[in-house]
Amino acid sequence: MTETFGKSDISLVIPTYNRDSHLEEFLNSIKPYTTEVEVLVIDDGSTDNTREVVSNSFAEYIQGGGNGQMEAKRIGVDKSSGKVVGFLEDDMRVDDDFINPIVTSLNNGEYIIQSKVIETSKNKSSISDGSEPNIAIKYFWNYDFINNLEQVSKSRYIPFVRESGLFVLKDILENIPLYDNNLLGDGWGESLSFSFRARDEGHRIYFHPQSVIYHLSATDGGSSGRFSKQKGDINGSGCTKFEYYRHRNSMYIHTRFFFHLALPTLIYRILYSIGKSIYYRDIRCVVYPCTGIVAGILKGTAVKALRN
Incomplete structure (x- = not known):
């Protein structure tokens, strides 16, 4: 007998760090679903009013370890009680009907589902178009590949997910975690790693354009601020420790x-x-x-050898 899903089977995991005002607006945007879905806010060590904002809302407050967004998501998955986990960000806003297409897809046997995420600052949605050979080349030149799918009205299978607006059956996450312990910093590259690992296990990634989420791309706060491009930048070059994490993770992904x-x-x-x-x-x-680069190649080679 095929398992059936409802809204109550979904847990939303939201990592946050020093974005109390954005978080409050985000929670207001999902208020219509508060009696139907579990909402977990993982505070990654905020020093603002995040705890108070969550405590005065319908969401459950969970204290994180202050180790970045990737670790906060792991904590959220572990604490969630739903059969499906959805990953959102504290500077997002959701469409009025963003959950129903997810439930429909789950009941149709799709267990890794990517919502349509519209980047409001760029007027683009960050999701690939399914043309896999070209995608690989574009990722080679630009890891943050953005393809405009705002006019796309049909669901489709896609090769890669992004870190947010993603809904995954918890049973899958227990075998194929979203986070990759081989990544450093704030897990830059985790969406690619998860996509490859999930597909290697025979899973398909389903894109549903009727589940719409808006990403404001806030520049203040943010869990990834712990590994910021600007931290330690003394001459405007952007050459900080962030570049080590970025190049290391990139070469690990490519090599593996x-x-x-x-x-x-x-x-x-x-x-x-x-x-x-x-x-x-x-x-x-x-x-x-x-x-x-050297560290990433060594790590990717070592992990690849162990898998073979």
């Missing part, structure tokens, strides 16, 4: 999952780093990326 693009990616990133170092006269523009 699409090795055929690892070499051109390596060459591109090294030449780019050298050029940036010369332009800004900042040796860190080479040191951080290159040490990250």
